[in-house]
Amino acid sequence: MGKFLVRRLLNYVVLIFLATSFAYLLAAANLYPRGYFEQMQPPPTDEVINTQLDTLNLNDQTPLAQRYVTWLSGVAQGDFGQTIQGGDVTPQIWLKAGVTLRLITVATLLGSALGIAIGAYAAVRQYRMFDKAATVASFFVLAIPTVVIALSVQVFATGINEALGFQFFLFSGEYSAGFQGNGWELLLNRIHHAILPTFVLAVALFAAFARYQRNMMLDVLGADFVRTAMAKGLTRRKALFKHALRTALIPTITYFTFTFGVMVSGATFTEKIFGWHGMGAWLIDAIFQQDVHIVAAASCFMAVTIMLASFLSDILYAWLDPRVRV
Amino acid sequence: MSTIETSTEPAKAPTVPPAPNRIKGIASQLLGTPRVIIGLGLLALLTLLAFVGPLVSGWEVGERDYAALFASPSADHWMGTNKTGQDVWTQSTAGLQKSLLIGLLVALLSTGIAALVGAFAGYFGGITDRALMWIADLALVLPSFVILAILAEQFGGEGGWIVLVLLLAMFSWMVTSKMIRGMTISLREREYIHAARFMGVPSHKIILRHILPNMSSLLIADATIAVSTAIIGETSLSYFGFGVQPPDISLGVVIADGSKYANSDWWIFAFPTVLLVILVLAVNMIGDGLRDALDPQSKSRRS
Numbered sequence: 001m002g003k004f005l006v007r008r009l010l011n012y013v014v015l016i017f018l019a020t021s022f023a024y025l026l027a028a029a030n031l032y033p034r035g036y037f038e039q040m041q042p043p044p045t046d047e048v049i050n051t052q053l054d055t056l057n058l059n060d061q062t063p064l065a066q067r068y069v070t071w072l073s074g075v076a077q078g079d080f081g082q083t084i085q086g087g088d089v090t091p092q093i094w095l096k097a098g099v100t101l102r103l104i105t106v107a108t109l110l111g112s113a114l115g116i117a118i119g120a121y122a123a124v125r126q127y128r129m130f131d132k133a134a135t136v137a138s139f140f141v142l143a144i145p146t147v148v149i150a151l152s153v154q155v156f157a158t159g160i161n162e163a164l165g166f167q168f169f170l171f172s173g174e175y176s177a178g179f180q181g182n183g184w185e186l187l188l189n190r191i192h193h194a195i196l197p198t199f200v201l202a203v204a205l206f207a208a209f210a211r212y213q214r215n216m217m218l219d220v221l222g223a224d225f226v227r228t229a230m231a232k233g234l235t236r237r238k239a240l241f242k243h244a245l246r247t248a249l250i251p252t253i254t255y256f257t258f259t260f261g262v263m264v265s266g267a268t269f270t271e272k273i274f275g276w277h278g279m280g281a282w283l284i285d286a287i288f289q290q291d292v293h294i295v296a297a298a299s300c301f302m303a304v305t306i307m308l309a310s311f312l313s314d315i316l317y318a319w320l321d322p323r324v325r326v
Numbered sequence: 327m328s329t330i331e332t333s334t335e336p337a338k339a340p341t342v343p344p345a346p347n348r349i350k351g352i353a354s355q356l357l358g359t360p361r362v363i364i365g366l367g368l369l370a371l372l373t374l375l376a377f378v379g380p381l382v383s384g385w386e387v388g389e390r391d392y393a394a395l396f397a398s399p400s401a402d403h404w405m406g407t408n409k410t411g412q413d414v415w416t417q418s419t420a421g422l423q424k425s426l427l428i429g430l431l432v433a434l435l436s437t438g439i440a441a442l443v444g445a446f447a448g449y450f451g452g453i454t455d456r457a458l459m460w461i462a463d464l465a466l467v468l469p470s471f472v473i474l475a476i477l478a479e480q481f482g483g484e485g486g487w488i489v490l491v492l493l494l495a496m497f498s499w500m501v502t503s504k505m506i507r508g509m510t511i512s513l514r515e516r517e518y519i520h521a522a523r524f525m526g527v528p529s530h531k532i533i534l535r536h537i538l539p540n541m542s543s544l545l546i547a548d549a550t551i552a553v554s555t556a557i558i559g560e561t562s563l564s565y566f567g568f569g570v571q572p573p574d575i576s577l578g579v580v581i582a583d584g585s586k587y588a589n590s591d592w593w594i595f596a597f598p599t600v601l602l603v604i605l606v607l608a609v610n611m612i613g614d615g616l617r618d619a620l621d622p623q624s625k626s627r628r629s
């Protein structure tokens with residue numbers, strides 16, 4: 001088992017390295033950082049631009065391979081280079097990751113808990129009213145892209161704000177700019193800002209989890225061991241909770257782990273629409289600003305989270321489901 | 327995963343109908359599933375709308391009516407006009423046409439790749455299996471969003487959306503291919519596969535003629551879900567300008583345009599959005615119904 005895990009991890013490191021390199025090469029070959037300096041007012045001379053680009057290791061007159069090697073030797077020492085404005089990329093990664101994690105932790109927990117509860121109950125009441133309503137609701141939500149959910153929520157929130165005459169819902173930024181106040185007030189302000197984006201993410205996740213958990217539960221409900229549990233005299237409630245739900249949760253937990261990793265990049269659209277400066281929004285802005293190093297760093301971070309998530313979900317599965325271990 | 331599949335296998339074997347009745351059986355099962363019927367009906371309606379809609383509106387795609395900017399729905403402009411006076415009905419239905427095409431093509435391509443990769447990996451095993459699955463892992467880790475976003479601008483102009491289709495397909499086959507690999511491994515040891523092998527049928531023929539047709543139901547259901555995934559993906563990309571590039575137009579582009587005016591001039595946003603939601607809903611209903619009807623062993627696990 002240990003040797004297997006080490007080999008697996010090594011493989012992941014290679015994959016992450018390839019993915020990041022690919023992102024860097026693609027960005028360096030296709031983005032045009034020179035344009036960022038050329039459109040400055042007043043326009044700097046070519047020499048100034050070239051020295052600027054040289055210090056940033058972004059000069060398109062240097063061969064791509066050479067730039068790549070310079071960048072790579074920096075990354076090997078934990079330095080992802082500089083942004084186009086000249087700041088260091090590495091400390092920013094943690095800052096942006098923090099914003100994204102704050103947003104998705106609550107949303108994934110909320111969405112999955114709701115989805116699991118509704119899905120499991122719907123399976124128990126298969127083909128009854130509740131099941132049908134839950135199915136229709138999740139089908140409907142699954143048919144709407146997150147972008148559209150986010151936009152519609154914004155439209156509704158604006159409408160309510162206008163009707164009430166004051167800012168009941170806030171939907172831009174992580175906290176009010178220049179907000180003064182002690183710890184509690186700041187926390188409240190942040191929570192106030194987080195309500196809508198969290199809601200959007202949670203709704204999208206709820207639908208997926210409800211469908212998933214319902215199907216898992218249905219598979220288990222027909223299984224022999226649940227019948228045995230009821231036959232040996234357990235109450236229906238006990239049989240369902242202790243035997244059926246527990247077993248049906250195993251695949252869902254691994255699914256949850258995986259979802260959490262994917263959400264780091266999956267929350268991109270929500271972040272961008274609600275003006276949260278997280279990982280995904282950072283990446284999109286970087287592409288618009290022709291910032292090669294940020295694109296590479298953000299891609300690396302997302303690759304790491306996806307690999308980590310799939311690794312963890314595999315381990316969890318093996319740990320929770322004894323059948324896999326044999 | 328593999329343990330679960332092998333344990334359910336003996337129960338499944340007798341239910342596989344003999345080849346000649348297969349298509350008939352599928353058809354009759356489908357017609358008995360209301361979800362699929364409703365979905366197909368909606369899809370047919372939308373397809374009709376997509377190809378007839380732009381022709382009957384009286385306005386050309388992209389044509390500007392300078393006398394009516396931000397006009398609300400009227401007899402002249404059935405769904406109003408946007409900021410440059412383009413007819414929302416015409417733009418949306420024309421966009422629907424492209425979204426449909428993108429969804430279908432991406433689904434076809436990605437399911438095709440997934441089927442081939444998964445079946446070859448599962449059938450041959452060993453080094454082939456490892457190499458192919460490693461490629462699948464690599465494709466999973468590659469920052470598909472970055473690649474799409476950066477390359478999107480390079481492929482503007484007429485026919486640029488074909489490149490978008492190829493890119494979307496390139497990054498959506500991995501999960502399905504792993505599933506197909508698992509099923510191939512369990513099919514590989516069946517008697518009829520052994521029989522074919524001993525009769526000297528070449529491997530690629532066994533895969534194409536015996537293994538893949540046996541998973542056709544799964545493949546069809548999965549391709550259907552892939553259609554809606556592709557449409558949603560294209561919409562999200564287009565919202566940031568990374569999707570279909572002008573002069574081509576898709577539902578995502580129309581929605582992105584309208585989203586800026588969702589508060590003041592709701593019709594620009596509402597009509598294309600409603601079209602999109604109905605489209606995805608219809609496709610999902612077909613896919614889910616298909617999976618339930620054809621493949622009771624895996625009741626829409628992934629949705």
